[in-house]
Amino acid sequence: MKLRFLLLLFLGMLSSISFVxxxxxxxxPTTFFAKIGQSVALSINVGEDYAGERWGGGSRRVQRLRLxxxxxxxxxxxxxxxxxxxVQLKSFVxxxxxxxxxxxxxxxxFIELEPKKFEEYLKEDGLDNALLYRKEKGETKKNGRELYxxxxxxxVQVEKGNNSKIxxxxxxxxxxxxxxxxxxxxxxxxxxxxxxxxxKPLTNALVRCWRRVNDKTELEFKRSGTxxxxxxxxxxxxxxxxxxxxxxxxxxxxxxxxxWQSTWGSLTFGMR
Numbered sequence: 373m374k375l376r377f378l379l380l381l382f383l384g385m386l387s388s389i390s391f392v393x394x395x396x397x398x399x400x401p402t403t404f405f406a407k408i409g410q411s412v413a414l415s416i417n418v419g420e421d422y423a424g425e426r427w428g429g430g431s432r433r434v435q436r437l438r439l440x441x442x443x444x445x446x447x448x449x450x451x452x453x454x455x456x457x458x459v460q461l462k463s464f465v466x467x468x469x470x471x472x473x474x475x476x477x478x479x480x481x482f483i484e485l486e487p488k489k490f491e492e493y494l495k496e497d498g499l500d501n502a503l504l505y506r507k508e509k510g511e512t513k514k515n516g517r518e519l520y521x522x523x524x525x526x527x528v529q530v531e532k533g534n535n536s537k538i539x540x541x542x543x544x545x546x547x548x549x550x551x552x553x554x555x556x557x558x559x560x561x562x563x564x565x566x567x568x569x570x571x572k573p574l575t576n577a578l579v580r581c582w583r584r585v586n587d588k589t590e591l592e593f594k595r596s597g598t599x600x601x602x603x604x605x606x607x608x609x610x611x612x613x614x615x616x617x618x619x620x621x622x623x624x625x626x627x628x629x630x631x632w633q634s635t636w637g638s639l640t641f642g643m644r
Contacts, residue, residue: 395419395420395496395497395619395636396417396418396419396420396422396424396582396615396617396636396638397416397417397418397427397522397524397636397638398416398417398422398424398524398526398615398617398638398640399414399415399416399417399474399476399524399525399526399638399640400414400415400416400417400526400613400640401413401414401474401526401528402414403528403642404526404527404528404529404613404640404641404642405528405529405642405644406466406528406529406530406531407466407530407531408466408467408468408469408530408531409465409466409467410465410466410530411463411464411465412463412464412465412466412528413461413463414461414463414464414474414526415427415458415461416429416458416459416461416476416524421582421589421591422582422583422584422589422613422615423584423589426457426458426459427458427459428457428458428459429459429478429481430454430459431452431453431454431459432454433459433478433479433481434449434452434459434476434477434478435449435477435478435479436449436475436476436477437449437451437452437461437474437475437476437477438474438475438476438542439464439472439473439474439475440472440473440474440475440535440537440538440542441466441467441468441470441472441535442468442469442470442471442533442534442535442536442537443468445537448461448462448464466528466530468530469530469531469532469533470529470530470531470533470534470535471527471528471529471530471533471534471535471538471553471555472527472528472529472530472535473525473526473527473528473535473537473538473542474525474526474528475523475524475525475542475544476522476523476524476525477521477522477523477524477544477545478521478522478523479521480519480520480521480633481519481520481521482517482518482519482520482629482630483518483520484515484516484517484518485515485516485518486515486516487512487513487514487515487516489516490515490516490518491503491506491512491516493516494506494516494621497578497619498577498578498595499578499619499621499634500576501621501622501623502621502623502632505623516631516632517629517630517631517632518621518630518631518632518633518634519624519627519629519630519632519633519634520633520634520635520636521545521633521634521635521636522635522636522637522638523544523545523546523547523548523635523636523637523638524637524638524639524640525542525548525638525639525640526639526640526641527550527553527554527555527639527640527641529555529642534553534556535553538550538553539551539552539553541568541571544637545569545570545635546567546568546569546618546620546635546636546637547566547567547568547569547571547637548565548566548567548616548617548618548637548638548639549565549566549567549568550563550564550565550639550641551563551564551565551566551601552564554606554614554641554643555641557606559606559607559608559609559643560605560606560607560608561605561606562603562604562605562606563603563604563605563606564601564602564603564604565579565601565602565604565616565639566599566600566601567579567596567600567601567602567618567637568600569620569622569635572600573596573598573599573600573601574596574600574618574620575596575597575598575599575600576595576596577595577596577600577618577620578593578594578595578618579593579594579595579596579602579616579617579618580592580593580594580615580616580617580618581594581604581614581615581616582614582615582616582617583607583612583613583614584612584613584614584615585607585610585611585612585613586610592604592605604616606643607643611642611643611644612642612643612644613640613642613643614640614641614642614643615638615639615640616638616639617636617637617638617639618636618637619634619635619636619637620634620635620637621633621634621635
C-alpha cells in the first residue's frame with residue numbers, strides 16, 4: 373500500500389513537472405506538401421523547442437477534429453483513436469488541389485501547481501494579467517489551480533492553389549488566424565497573424581514564432597498590437613517547419629475547482 377501511494381505521488385509530481393516543461397501543443401503532418409491522392413499522417417505533439425513527443429492525453433480529451441478543404445468541411449471527431457501511449461489520428465488524403473486545414477480542440481483538464489512553479493510559468497508565458505492580480509490580491513503564495521484546454525491548426529498544401537477559408541475565424545475559443553496564405557508567400561516575406569479570444573482581438577499578448585530548420589529551432593517573440601495582430605519574418609533560405617503559438621489566461625469566478633482558465637493555441641505550416 374505504501375509503495376502504491378509513493379508511486380501515485382511520484383506520477384502526480386511528474387505530471388505537474390511535465391506540464392510546466394511541455395508547454396506547446398501542435399498538430400504535425402508527415403509532410404506539409406502533398407500530392408493529390410497522397411496519404412498524409414498526422415500526430416498531436418506536446419513539448420518545447422518545437423521538438424516534442426506524441427500527446428497521450430486520451431481520445432476523450434478531443435472535443436472536435438475538423439478538416440477544411442477549399443470546397444468542404446468534414447467533422448472527423450469520431451475517427452480519433454487511442455493507443456496504449458498516445459492519441460492517434462487517421463491519415464487524410466487530399467482529394468483536391470489547394471490548402472487543407474486541420475483543426476483540433478480539446479476539453480478542459482485540471483492542474484494545480486505550487487506557488488513558485490505557477491509564478492514562473494506565468495512569467496515565462498507573459499501572462500501579466502494573472503501575475504498582477506495575484507500580486508494585488510496577496511495571492512503570490514497561493515497554489516495555482518488551473519483548467520487548461522487546447523486549440524490547434526495545421527496547414528497542408530496539396531499541390532498548388534489557395535483556400536480562402538484559412539484566413540477566416542473558424543469559431544474556436546482561441547484563434548490564430550493567418551492574414552495571408554503562407555504557401556502563397558515567397559521566402560523572406562512578412563507574415564501576419566491575428567489572435568482572437570472568444571471572437572475578440574487579444575492585445576499585448578506574448579506570441580511566439582518557432583522555425584525548425586535542419587533540426588535546429590529558432591524562436592521569435594512578439595507582442596500583439598491593438599487589433600490583436602503580430603507580424604513575423606519568414607526564413608529567407610532553406611526549408612523550414614513553422615509554428616505560431618500563444619496562451620491566454622482568464623480568471624474564473626465562483627468555480628470551486630479552479631481559479632484560472634488557460635487556453636493554448638498553435639498554428640503549424642511549412643516553407644520550402
